[in-house]
Amino acid sequence: MLEANFEMEKFIRGLCHYISEVDRKRPYKKGIIPKLYFAPNERNYFVKNNPRLYKKTRKDLNPFFKRVTKLDSVDNMIFVIICVLFLLVTVGGVVLYLEYESILFIIAILIVDIICFFSLFTISMNRRLQIAGEIYDHDIKKVVQELLDYGKELFKEKELNPKYFPIELKHEDYEGVIYESDGKNYNGYVILDE
Numbered sequence: 099m100l101e102a103n104f105e106m107e108k109f110i111r112g113l114c115h116y117i118s119e120v121d122r123k124r125p126y127k128k129g130i131i132p133k134l135y136f137a138p139n140e141r142n143y144f145v146k147n148n149p150r151l152y153k154k155t156r157k158d159l160n161p162f163f164k165r166v167t168k169l170d171s172v173d174n175m176i177f178v179i180i181c182v183l184f185l186l187v188t189v190g191g192v193v194l195y196l197e198y199e200s201i202l203f204i205i206a207i208l209i210v211d212i213i214c215f216f217s218l219f220t221i222s223m224n225r226r227l228q229i230a231g232e233i234y235d236h237d238i239k240k241v242v243q244e245l246l247d248y249g250k251e252l253f254k255e256k257e258l259n260p261k262y263f264p265i266e267l268k269h270e271d272y273e274g275v276i277y278e279s280d281g282k283n284y285n286g287y288v289i290l291d292e
Contacts, residue, residue: 112144
């Protein structure tokens, strides 16, 4: 019996992680800088044990994901800037290497190129996430609300106390949730109807 409770708690914590992940796709006051989810084990456990719900939410969010992958003129400009910076740094580093014959210049080339690439890539990705989040805000909110309602039914069915399962949220506009703010985020707790 203890094992079953442990598995159910792991499942519910995974649901909470997944709700947080989807909620962060909506734009919020401080812009979009998404928390990097390196697939926590509990989230994966939820996805693996409820593939039907996961597939449904992914299908509902499909227009959002398609918009995120759509490049526009600003993204093309960022790509050109990346190429130009890469070329300038590489040429400058090779010239210095040939003049001073020090391997440190090759290492410096790699470091600067990597930093430039990831900085501009992050700017481009965050910009596309912000745009897609603004366009599909209502749809994302609807998916999060469905997940919260699913969680509410699960808490009732398994007779678990939602106070032990906070959900990290960036928004406080969902129904059936009590919010506690920590300054940057909200800890949401599902309200069970008596």
